[in-house]
Amino acid sequence: MASSAKDDYTCPVCQDIFKTPVILSCGHSFCQECLQQCWRSENTQECPVCRTRSSIADPPVNLALQNLCESHLKKRNKRHSSRSEEICSLHGKKRRLYCVKDKQPVCLVCRDSEKHLKHTFRPISEMVSPKKEELNTALESLQEQLGRKKKSKMVFEETVKYIEYQARSTKHQIKQQFEKLHQFLRDEEEATITALNEEEEQKKQMMKEKLEEMNTHISALSHTIKDTEEMLKANDVCFLKEFPVSMERVQISQPDIQMPSGALIDEPRYSGNLPFRVWKKMQDIVQYTPVILDSNTAHRWLCPSDDLTRIMFRGHMVVPDNPERFDHYYCVLGSEGFNSGKHTWEMEVKKGGLWSVGVTTASNQRKKLVFYDSNVWCVWHDADQYYEESGFRVVQALERVRVDLDYDRGTVSFSDPLKSKHIHTYTTTFTDTVYPFFRCYDYIQILPSSLQ
16 A cells, blocks of 8 residues: 555655656656656657656646645655654664753663763653643743734834825824915925825835734744644654744844834824914914913813814714823823923803813823822813812803913913903922823813913
8 A cells, every 4th residue: 555655756766756747648647857758868759657658848847746735845845854763873872861950852872871871851741731731831932912003003004094194184183274375385385294194104104014013023023822722733753852942032022112102193282272383474364372282181071172272072083092191080281391481371261161261280190090199280160060170179150261371480380361350379399391281071262362
C-alpha cells in the first residue's frame, strides 16, 4: 500500500518525486526536465511509457499532481524532523526523561552524565500535561489581549470617521461666514481652509499611525497565537524542547494603545470668532462673542450650534469618548482659558430651567462624578429643586446671567443683567488656568458683546 502511494508521486524516468510535472495527451506525467532530456536523446516526441506521439512540444504543467507532490514532501520532511527530535544528538538514544532544572528532554545517558549531576528528572509523559496547561493559560491571556486591541482598533477607526465629519462640518461653517464678507476677504477664507486641511491631515495621519501601530501589534499577536497553537499540536519531545522559547514569546505583553489627547479637530481655531479676527476690515457687519464653546468637551447628550455659541440638550449624539469630553455631567467648556486679566460674558438661559454656569480649572476632572468636588465656582438654578448642586443656588428664575471674572484679584461675580442685580461673588486665589463652563437640560445661548 505504501509502495503504491509512493509510485503516485514518482517520475517513471528518474524514479524520484516529481519536479514540475507535465502531463501528455496520453495521460502519463513526467518531470519537465526528464521528458525534455528523453525527447532530445531520442530525437522524437514520444511518451517514454506508452510511445504515443505528442503533438505539443511544451506540455502543460500538471498542477494537481504538483500540489500533491509538494504536500507529500512537506509531510515526509515533518515526519523525519519529528523522529530526529526524539533522538539525543549527543548519545543517539531516545529522549525519555525531562530535566526539571535545564527544562529540556534528555536521554538516560544524559541523566547519568556529569552535566546533569544532582538534577531532578521526570518522565516526559508526566511533564507534557502541566506544561500544556501552563502554555494554554498564557495563550488565553494573549487571546484576551488580541480581543482588546481589536476593539480599540474599531474605536480608533470610528474616531477617524468623526474627524472627517468634523472637518466637513467646520468647512461648511467657515464658508457660511465667509459668504457674508466682501470679495477682498476671499484670501482670508482660503488661508483658513488650508490651515484646517493641514490639521485634518495631521490629525488623520496621527490616527492612521496609531492604527498602523495597532495593526502591527495585532499581527504580531496573531502570529504568536498561531505559532503557539501549532506548538501545542507538536509531539511531546518537540513541544518540551521548544517550550521555554514559546513560553517566553507568549508572556511578552505590549501596552494597549491609548486614545491620544488632542486627537480631534480644534474647531474653535477656525470657526470660533472668525468675523472678529477680521474686525478691522469688517467692523460694520461683525459680532463678537466673548466665549466660544469647545465642542470636543461637550457631553454626548449636548449639541453645540454651528457657530459654537449655543448649547442644546438633544439626547444621545454619536461622538468619540475622547479624554477632553465630559461623560457624566451635561457640561461643556469654553474653548479659551484665562490666566490673567478681566473677562466678561453674558448668556441667555431658559427661564425656570435647570442650568449651572461658572468657571473651573483646566486640570479639573471631567469624567465620572468628581467634577463638582473641587475647583468649581458657579451658580445654579432648578425650579423643581430636584437636583442638589454644588455652588450658589439661584432661587429666582432668570432669563440672563452675566459672569465677571477678575483673574488677578481672584474674584468671580454673577449678576442678572436685565435687572442689574448682583447674585453672588466668589473670592479665591487662582493658580491654574480657568475655563468658562456651562451645564444645562434645555439650552444656553452665549450672547455677543459690543466691540467697543
